[in-house]
Ligand SMILES: Nc1ncnc2c1ncn2[C@@H]1O[C@H](COP(=O)(O)OP(=O)(O)O)[C@@H](O)[C@H]1O
Ligand SMILES: CC(=O)OP(=O)(O)O
């Protein structure tokens with residue numbers, strides 16, 4: 002029996018892969034990622050044990066399939082990485098697919114599930130395309146290795162009807178699958194398990210407000226271990242602003258922004274159709290549009306370099322607060338913890354401090370030293386609360402989507 006599981010997390014501009022020992026809990030063997038696929042320079046990060054390596058690549062890797070092939074070859078040909086030298090060493094490949102439609106759980110890929118996912122691709126071309134390109138490649142070039150797809154949306158299958166339903170014609174809504182799905186669920190599942198364990202509570206008694214803040218950002222209200230609301234919607238565009246995403250705006254805005262809103266974007270390809278409006282709101286908005294940078298660490302600083310940076314920070318804080326207030330009330334004020342996760346949530350002490358101060362009225366208080374220090378590399382959950390206050394505790398959780406997929410894959414199959 003092959004001894005490793007490969008987890009793949011493909012985004013629009015990056016592909017990350019991690020190999021794990023096929024046991025529980027999974028042990029990471031090697032981790033590699035390529036960024037800058039659509040916007041060069043293309044860069045490689047590689048880690049095996051304590052060995053870390055970064056380089057800019059000369060190779061032209063313009064598609065997720067090229068990037069994945071490159072990463073696989075690189076890992077297979079590393080003489081120090083004897084556990085993964087060829088296809089025969091792989092037991093399963095786990096793929097993160099953002100939009101899983103009505104699937105409440107992961108699925109093993111076969112002709113039927115693949116054709117279902119290909120239909121869904123039309124609903125979420127920007128988010129599913131890269132992942133499905135890699136699934137297609139694996140089916141063709143590694144046909145003996147089962148592929149399992151894990152969906153960001155699956156964690157939110159517990160959303161109540163009144164939360165998931167948009168108030169539009171229900172015949173049209175049902176015929177076209179138009180409802181709130183919610184995303185970042187693989188991450189929320191990791192966070193719920195890790196935080197419940199940290200708090201020594203069963204998951205089904207744990208209530209949390211979790212913020213997954215990265216270049217795509219969302220919030221989730223978890224009641225008794227189940228998602229009861231989340232800020233993203235039919236697609237990951239709704240809710241909070243992101244690096245290049247507007248987040249929620251008045252839907253009529255697109256018709257005033259451009260006359261060509263409904264036309265195909267010039268960025269569309271034969272395989273991937275996106276409209277001009279989708280292109281603008283997903284790729285040309287967010288804090289990049291306000292400040293010129295996608296890097297939030299240039300925005301969350303004490304002395305911002307421009308008024309635009311200051312404004313971008315205030316907007317992000319304002320939108321997050323709106324959801325915290327909303328979810329605090331929906332959870333009846335019974336919140337075990339506010340949890341910060343994702344690249345920004347885990348690294349920006351300033352954002353955590355600003356939000357915590359504004360949530361003082363909920364009894365939130367943080368220890369500024371613990372907050373400034375942040376978590377150690379190997380610390381999954383860190384408590385930054387000040388003493389045992391009246392309100393929810395404040396935690397940082399270093400989330401790990403690749404681990405979460407391997408964890409569930411190995412648990413169900415070993
Ligand atoms: N010290 C920091 N302060 C604020 N933001 C940071 C810091 N370090 C990284 N980030 C931001 O984290 C984001 C990436 O988050 P991550 O969750 O890794 O990305 P993705 O959404 O692409 O999966 C980027 O916007 C980056 O600027
Ligand atoms: C769902 C989503 O927005 O994912 P990401 O943050 O990885 O872009």
Ligand SMILES: [Mg+2]
Pocket residue numbers: 215217
């Ligand atoms: Mg992410």
